[in-house]
Amino acid sequence: MHFDAVLIPPRRERLRAQSLWHDLTINDALDxxxxxxxxxxxxxxVSTERGRCESFSYRELARLAERIAVGLARLGVGRDDVVSCQLPNGWPFTLLYLACSRLGAVLNPLMPIFRERELGFMLAHAESRVVVIPAQxxxxDYPRMYAGLRAQLPALEHVIIVDGDGDDSFAACLSDPPWEQAADAAAILGHVRPQADDITQLLYTSGTTGEPKxxxxxxxxxxxxxxxYAERLHLGAGDVVLMASPMAHQTGFMYGLMMPILLRAQVVLQDVWEPRTALGLIREHGVTFTMASTPxxxxxxxxxxxxxxxxxxLRTFLCAGAPIPGPLVEQAQHALGAxxxxxxxxxxxxxxxxxxPEDADSRAVDTDGCPLPGVELRxxxxxxxPLxxxxxxxxxxxxxxxxxGYLRRAAxxxxxxxxxxxxxxxxxxDAEGYIRISGRSKxxxxxxxxxxxxxxxxxxLYRHPAIEQVAIVAYPDERLGERACAIVVPKPGQEGLELADLVDFLKAQGVALQYIPERLIVREALPATPSGKxxxxxxxxxxRDASR
Structure with a gap:
């Protein structure tokens, strides 16, 4: 794979001179x-569905990273090859990234909610050679979905199944055979030592122009x-991080996978969000920090x-993704003491x-914070x-x-x-440099x-035979921040359209459930500009007015 990361070279001299780039890799941090x-x-x-809780020392992480790296090399993975994974939070995710980094391969995390439509584009665009998925x-049923996808993915050579029981299982291919003891293991692991400017992660955004980037x-x-980030929040080796946000998001990946290794700290990974389970984990493991969205x-x-x-x-709960209501801050600080x-x-x-951490509590309600060092805003x-x-x-x-940059989308x-x-x-x-996101042009x-x-x-939805016009907009939700509402003008004679019709139609297109509108409003017309927008x-x- 050729990565056209055109934004990297022009920055090197300036950011190194300012000591903002550290020429540090995850391999260096683990070493x-x-x-x-x-x-x-x-x-x-913690695997909620399997009822398992597994722990690893840093020595065990390093040994398994080498083992899985040699296993990947046996599958033909090398420098700049893309390895995708559609995994929940868990040790296979972390070890897969560490193993890819040993080889100079690039990890492409995919959200577990993605289905055929999203995956068909992303895996083809990334030219993924290997994808690692859960059995369930x-x-x-992920293997069944991928069996239907493979015909449209000529570059995809291997689908590896965590908790599978065949020759294509994660254990059989990667984690069980003592690959690190093989005669050629040292040569494989020493052949490529990725540099800090090499691409290490490929992560797709949710598309706003019809295709993810x-x-x-x-x-x-x-x-x-x-x-x-860690310095501002006073995080260090003595901290224990709980990460229940998906590691296939930047939140989970950066602050639940990479940051604990950098700090020589501990992390507790939770695969399915269940608040009582999280409460027990915080108490059992002495969690000091977590980061997640408002819900x-x-x-x-x-x-x-x-x-x-x-x-x-629990000392700190960092909340991102939506403004935090004032009463929630008060309730949370009273209940959690964080x-x-x-x-x-x-x-x-x-x-x-x-x-x-030193700011007044009101800052977390009224603002989205001030820039981290190395960040300028305008x-x-x-x-x-400038305003x-x-x-x-x-x-x-x-x-x-x-x-x-965006892969093959430099424009x-x-x-x-x-x-x-x-x-x-x-x-x-504001005058002190704190921002408030006031809307989205996207x-x-x-x-x-x-x-x-x-x-x-x-x-x-424009392909639905009963829909003449459609606009999907947000409506406020106390727990999730926003939900999606489809406002539809039906075609003549189709006024009986129901939300279930939209849901069934989108499911048939392979759309992730979380992307499907949860409310339908039928109207005779939609407000528009003179040009029809x-x-x-x-x-x-x-x-918003109707919800008040």
């Missing part, structure tokens, strides 16, 4: 753990964010209040802004002219953690000659931290 704390517990993985997760990251771009905070605070159990070890931090970020650059009008504090406009950022990189990236969001900045709904690709779902802001306002 440091092996040298300094080999017997320390590194990772505990939350009742879904493959975000390319290097170790330099990822660690340029993780290091100042997780709501659920955990309620679980603590309802159970009467306390979580005295500092609630608000943050904003993107797949393209990780966390961009956070509030500080709010401009439609013509690109004064307090005025809302297009949010641009220039960050040491900015991605290397969409939205980065100018001075390295300013157009986030597609609207924001305002047509995306964020449901519980998950971006819904509105344009793509609308395009599918649907005025979604009016629809959003009407839904």
């Amino acid at each position: 440091a753990c092996l040298a300094q704390c080999p017997e320390q517990r590194a990772l505990t993985a 997760y939350r009742g879904f 493959g975000v390319m990251h290097t170790a330099n771009t990822l660690f340029a964010n993780i290091i100042p 997780f905070l709501t659920d955990l605070a309620k679980a603590v209040s309802d159970s009467g159990l306390t979580v005295p070890s 500092k609630v931090i608000s943050a904003w970020g993107m797949t393209e650059c990780g966390a961009v802004t956070t509030t500080r 709010v401009v009008d439609a013509d690109g002219t 004064p504090p307090g005025e809302s406009g297009r949010l641009l950022l220039r960050a040491c953690s900015n991605f290397g 969409l990189n939205a980065t100018d000659a001075e390295d300013w990236f157009d986030t597609g969001d609207l924001a305002r900045i 047509d995306v709904i964020i449901r519980g931290g998950e971006n819904i690709p509105v344009v793509e779902i609308e395009a599918l 649907i005025q979604k802001f009016k629809l959003r306002e009407q839904l």
